[in-house]
Amino acid sequence: MHVWLGLLPHSVQSFQFLCSQNVISMDSISRRLKKNGTSNSENSDGRDGKAVVRRRPLTMTELLTSTSSTLATIMFAWSIIRQYCPHGLRQYLHMYLGKFIDYIYPDPYIRIAIYEFVGDRLSRNKAFAAVEAYLSNKLSDDAKRLKAEVGESKNNFSLSMDEYERVTDGYENAEFWWTLSKISGSAKKSNSLYPEPDRRYYQLKFHKKHRELVIQSYFKHVLKEGKEIKVNQRRRKLYTNGTGNRWLIHRQSTMWSEVYFEHPATFDTIGMDPEKKQEIIEDLLTFSQRKEYYAQIGKAWKRGYLLYGPPGTGKSTMIAAMANLLNYDVYDLELTAVKDNTELRKLLIETTSKSIIVIEDIDCSLELTGQRKVKKEESSKEEEKIKEKIIKEPKKEEEDMRSRVTLSGLLNFIDGIWSACGGERLIVFTTNHVEKLDPALIRRGRMDKHIELSYCNYEAFKVLAKNYLNVETHELFEEIKEVIKDAKMTPADVAENLMPKSRQEEAETSLRRLIGSLGEMKRAAEEKKKRKEEKSKESSSSQIVNDKESDD
């Protein structure tokens, strides 16, 4: 937890102090009275020949006029200082003014800030999220600035405090005040091309006599309750980095954009071999319950899955089913939208635990295949070329070189030191061409489990028939069993054939449609096979002729 102990800007304090104490206004008033002589505020009784000066009490109007004119002067002076005084000098002024005011009017309150991010936006502060959840349960009826989101049940709203709202909390006869504030990104000086994002933080204010209570038990209480509320209120999210607008990404406080995850797929709805399905479920559940085991063997608590197979065999559907089974969030990582390895690492660090990080179609995402196979000479030639280009067009080429994620960057992403941050994460790659991938990328340890999703077989068909038609047995099943073997139809195509085309359509019509399509596909597959055989025969006979000729 990143905690900042400090004071409110002293300017605000001095303003409050002067308002409440009227120190300066009273002085200025008395000075003015002296200047005006005794005209209307003196009284002489003539005894001892001396004039006794008695001040008459100030009227309310006079007091108000003097106070407001003094305040106006101070505020005017302050705004001039803010505008024209150099930043460094202003900080000194702040500091010494604060010390001075502390000296004459000691502030009995302590303020603690809990920022949304710790480090240089490197990771989300878990304490911030816990406080957010905790305070959502403490909103009083008179809270005026609230945020509403649809809750887990979707029928009710969950409310949380919005910026600059204040919540009062009571704990063991002590009172605590919470406010949500932000430091505007534009207010900070930055050398970056992109604007700095706003930095949000919760501020806790309490009397200094409760300092021990806060450190010993109040914080623990807030974190514990906050976490419990978060677990109960949790709605799973689907995150993506591929919004495209780099400027916008840098404006946001996080690099991921999110929506609620609402995919209905489960392992029950996936059409595949039941044994294989059960094996995957067991594997996932075992992983999710093995925190201690992973710690014991000294491995980061994460697991890699490689899903491969032709298009439409259910790879994306399986990821949704995995997320629904384990109640995890999904981070859909669009690798082509990642500028370089550094950005990739930042994205990784911003993911939370209990999540699945998905890179779909990894073979198409980047030119990762064979990067490691480039021979040394080739790579040095390439380097020479790049150097030449840089000399000619320095800026453009430098930019090209920066906007690349390399294979080693990706390997580090999967199992480098940073990959252990957060824990309880699955990393899933999908591909239609497993043979194209660099073996280093998919070796066990990185991609621990390889799952092939293939064409629909009879077992998978039965699951789909149950789901789409609510039919578990039918006289046409035997026919389908025969024809489906060689048809090479994907579950996506089977599902499309099974889906009733009108509300009145009978199950039998759907099944017959499927048989028709399977028959066509079977014939097409047989013809293709025949042509292939003929071609290979032709080529082998021409090879024999060539060999004979060369022997002669």
Ligand SMILES: Nc1ncnc2c1ncn2[C@@H]1O[C@H](COP(=O)(O)OP(=O)(O)OP(=O)(O)O)[C@@H](O)[C@H]1O
């Ligand atoms: N095994 C399956 N069980 C149930 N439905 C499936 C299965 N495979 C595919 N489908 C259905 O087919 C459609 C496409 O599936 P999905 O997108 O998961 O395939 P994919 O293998 O990820 O394809 P691609 O490689 O093109 O991304 C989905 O709507 C899904 O409902």
